[in-house]
Amino acid sequence: MTRRILVTGGAGFVGSHLVAALLERGDDVTVFDDLSTGHRAAVLPGARLIVGDLADAAALDAALAPGGWHAVFHFAALSLVGDSMRQPMHYLRTNIGNGLALIDACVRHGVPRFVLSSTAALFGSAGAGAIDESAAIDPGSPYGESKAALERALLWADRIHGLRSAALRYFNAAGADPAGRLGEDHRPESHLVPLVIDAALGRRAEMSIFGTDYPTPDGTCVRDYVHVTDLAQAHLCALAQLNHSSVTYNLGNGAGTSVLEVIRAVERVGGRKVPVAIAPRRPGDPAFLVAASGRIRREAGWNPEYGAIDAIVASAWAWREAHPLGYAG
Ligand SMILES: NC(=O)c1ccc[n+]([C@@H]2O[C@H](COP(=O)([O-])OP(=O)(O)OC[C@H]3O[C@@H](n4cnc5c(N)ncnc54)[C@H](O)[C@@H]3O)[C@@H](O)[C@H]2O)c1
Structure with missing residues (x-):
């Protein structure tokens, strides 16, 4: 059965590699991306691209209107820790505001599964051991705080609306598509x-x-560096878990x-x-x-x-x- 999937930020580094993995298994993929940091050429042929800003409620509604969604993957965000220290309210307003608008739209359009790109930046004052999912959330930046807020919001969306979700805390995504079609092109590059x-x-x-x-x-x-193609596979594993319950996973090499x-x-x-x-x-x-x-x-x-x-x-x-x-x- 073909699964209908929406990927916000699917023209970006990690999102484009997930799109590749979804297409490979025959899913019907729509990318919703404003191309602010992503690239049109990073959306592989086979996926549909809607150029739109998550802050535009009408555009988001129109994108979700076809219905019949299997899942929404949410990559689109401001994601520079240093920038977030200079513009804290901008980061909090944008990432939390856009994320809540998306979760809300998913509930209205009957989307059953939601996967959030979260971050190791939740664990601001980490010690010297490997960090598991039970570690205290203590964001060291407004960027990390914005992801923590969305993780919390998703708990309520599950409890009240039955929207199952996966919070995937990436550590450092790196590498490029082994087939050579996709790579990392952040501007400016900070990785x-x-x-x-x-x-x-x-x-x-x-x-x-x-x-x-x-x-x-x-x-x-x-x-902790994780290959972006392995990260994409982790999304597929997490998605399958949503048939049972919501999940939270830390993603690194260990x-x-x-x-x-x-x-x-x-x-x-x-x-x-x-x-x-x-x-x-x-x-x-x-x-x-x-x-x-x-x-x-x-x-x-x-x-x-x-x-x-x-x-x-x-x-x-x-x-x-x-x-x-x-x-x-
Ligand atoms: N790259 C990493 O190592 C890493 C680590 C931890 C967490 N993350 C998270 O993973 C996600 C993807 O990271 P990335 O490195 O691929 O970033 P990226 O900048 O390459 O991709 C983000 C994509 O979202 C789009 N976008 C941004 N704001 C938008 C908006 N308002 N409306 C529509 N589209 C919008 C951009 O155009 C871009 O294509 C982010 O949420 C980031 O916080 C990344």
Whole structure:
């Protein structure tokens, strides 16, 4: 049976990879995206693109009007932690306002399942252990706060309206479609893997390492990188769980990788030296942010295929090298 799926933000990095996975299994996919940070060319042929802003209630209503939805995936959001510290009310109003409007519209249009792109930024003051779903929610930024608010709103939508939902807390999404059709093109780019690759390719003068005196094995910050195609598969696993109940999953590799280790991986994969500059710590960067993602593996059978950092970097390298101008090329 063909499932009808709406993906907000499906022209963005993570959303476009989910769209690829949905199309591969024969779903009927509509992307709703204002292309503010996404790219028309990231929406694969086979998916329908509606260019619209979630803040436009009439456009959202029109998009959902056909009915018969199996699920809505909600990726569209403002997602820069630093920006959110400069414009807190803008982030809270936009992410919470748009998210609530979408949840409300889903309830009105009889959508039975909802999947939220949540974030590790819920756990602002994390310690040195891997973080599981029972860890205290303590957002270190208005961005994290906005996702926490939507997670809470979804609990009520389930209790009162029966809208089943999955809150998926991504740690660091990285890599690119192994088939080479899609990749990471944020503007400006703020994610580590593409920045390091650009430094290796000579497209940036150097890669800054912010802090080498953290209490980690090599002194640089440790994060949990998940291949974006594995992340897309996690969405399909979570979606299947919604036939039973609402779920919350932390999504990471469970293996921490330091900034220096990412740089070494790029040097190995690309065969080029990365020019680095040591800079002071950035305020608010936790030393260690790693997910314990045993719950989704156990309950939903998620089994990441591209766990090794070299595999993640290799796919990102291939796309970035082939697309010097990103999707604009
Ligand atoms: N990339 C990561 O490592 C990461 C980590 C944790 C959480 N997340 C979350 O995952 C989601 C996707 O992240 P991404 O890296 O793919 O971001 P992205 O910027 O590449 O994608 C977001 C998409 O949403 C669209 N969009 C934004 N505002 C919109 C609006 N008002 N109406 C319609 N469309 C709108 C953009 O045009 C873009 O296509 C975000 O919600 C983000 O908070 C991402």
